Amino acid sequence: MLFISVFLFILGCNALTFSGSVPGLSATERSSVSLSLRDLNGLHTDKALLDSNNTFNFYNLNERHEYIVSLDSSTVELKWSYLVRIKDGSFDVHVLPQNAIIAALGPAQTLPLEITGLVRPKLVPSRPSFSVFKFLISPTVLLSIVALLFIVYVPFLLNNLDPEVLDEMRRNQLQGGQMQDFDLASKIADFRVNNGKTKK
Structure with missing residues (x-):
């Protein structure tokens, strides 16, 4: 029992928390937005919702690991994702353009992360085809x-x-x-x- 407690304590000490915000969202948009955190091997995905201040938190991140942060919403879209690298207890965050490879990273981001590049698609009714x-x-x-x-x-x-x-x-x-x-x-x-x- 003591061994399990020590193991959980050590695991908790190595776990990190990643925080950020999505500024500029209205209350209606905030209710439809969630953030996804996925590791690169695709075996683990976490979800986080926004609080009243449009901030989010991901808990229990492992050191020496890489994650991709993306936004899921029915009202807004994100032009890019974010690559989060953890090394020696610190975060290194870069913009990851859509359909880009890890080697083609965008600029580095400051922490806590502010997610930008939101797009609000305009719904245009399609014109009927000519017959x-x-x-x-x-x-x-x-x-x-x-x-x-x-x-x-x-x-x-x-x-x-x-x-x-x-x-x-x-x-x-x-x-x-x-x-x-x-x-x-x-x-x-x-x-x-x-x-x-x-x-x-």
Whole structure:
């Protein structure tokens, strides 16, 4: 029992605490932020939450060890991580750019660490993709197509009317536009019957 107590005491003496802060966060953002501490072999990960002063603490860090500190949040993002090296009871902290190797470290940081490089992504609604089919079946385009066909077909129809029908239409227009007694549907029907007989 005494041996276990001495071992735990020695272990506690060698354990270190790493502290830092994330300045500039609002209370809403702070509630969604947590810090991760991961050793380089990926076998151990600690989580820390921010207190009311936006500070955090990682306890029981081992000497002669290297860790990566990163930020997890649904409202803010971090441009980089931080590499924490412990040697002889002191911390050496460097910026670690995203997807960078350990050999390409950024500038050294002072302690306690102030985490900077926060980005607040702007949510931009995506524009719907253009569809030719949806464009063609829209009511405005359909009405425009019908009107265009009508404009093209009516002159062709009038040019092929029976000359007697055209003369009667002109006489009615000369009489002041009184066309109440003029039945265009019957005239067109007669034209089609007569035209069919002519072709035979």
